[in-house]
């Protein structure tokens with residue numbers, strides 16, 4: 001049986017009429033840029049994220065840039081982030097004018113190690129960007145304590161963590177702002193690029209919105225120099241149609257993760273995802289570790305099971321960061337993990353039969 005990594009077509013079929021009606025409404029209104037569909041989604045998403053304000057934008061990468069620009073990051077500033085993430089997190093630190101400072105992960109959760117963050121703080125540090133990687137919250141109590149001690153801002157990168165919680169509190173409500181991606185494959189996905197920033201700070205929300213809209217909220221009144229990073233009406237309406245299903249989809253992912261855990265946690269050489277106490281993981285990805293990862297991936301592929309490596313090269317070791325001359329020994333956990341991580345098929349609608357196929361193949365692997 002072939003098992004896809006994700007199945008966006010299947011998700012669409014389950015809510016086809018809701019999506020089709022949403023698209024037709026936007027076309028009927030010709031409300032393609034901004035307009036009532038975007039305003040409505042911003043309000044709905046702020047509520048879902050348990051934040052006061054939501055500023056939509058073109059994608060999750062711009063969200064990071066806009067949040068940092070609004071916090072007035074300057075050349076010479078240092079921003080601390082994790083060695084293990086998608087490149088947007090660190091690249092936007094550079095594009096906002098600052099220098100990314102990488103920290104290793106904690107060795108079990110794939111999220112940043114607070115001790116490494118504390119050790120990386122210098123007089124030039126202005127902020128920290130923890131990433132709730134794969135859907136598991138980073139250690140926010142420890143990170144917020146460091147931020148308070150050194151007077152740093154915190155931007156949570158929630159691109160993979162819609163509805164995740166830390167000690168019962170919604171991710172994205174711990175720091176000054178939090179960024180979301182609605183890339184189609186994310187837990188809440190548009191049918192194209194889309195993103196948002198949430199915050200409880202009204203002045204910061206206004207500045208982020210201005211930056212995203214050519215520097216002004218009123219046409220031809222440019223208060224500052226901004227960029228063009230808007231959520232379009234079609235994507236907003238699609239996201240509004242999907243948002244009411246997000247909690248159930250998240251439960252589907254969590255149930256699927258429990259089934260994988262039960263089937264795989266006794267298997268020799270397989271390390272299933274480790275969830276730290278108090279953290280509600282939303283399993284954007286279900287990522288195991290295996291010492292012969294490439295052989296396992298080839299075995300699964302040969303039997304029709306799609307997997308992915310998120311990500312094959314940790315950020316400090318990418319060609320883009322050659323200028324820093326980072327060494328493997330500085331980031332031992334991220335370095336080990338880049339050679340061992342394998343993401344298995346994970347989506348809300350995955351069937352027990354599909355999961356049993358994956359579990360059986362992993363168990364049968366004798367690489």
Ligand SMILES: *Cc1c(COP(=O)(O)O)cnc(C)c1O
Nearest residue numbers: 059060061086088159181182183
């Ligand atoms: C997807 C992702 C982003 C970027 O989002 P886009 O919408 O693709 O620009 C940023 N950070 C992380 C951790 C992501 O997974």
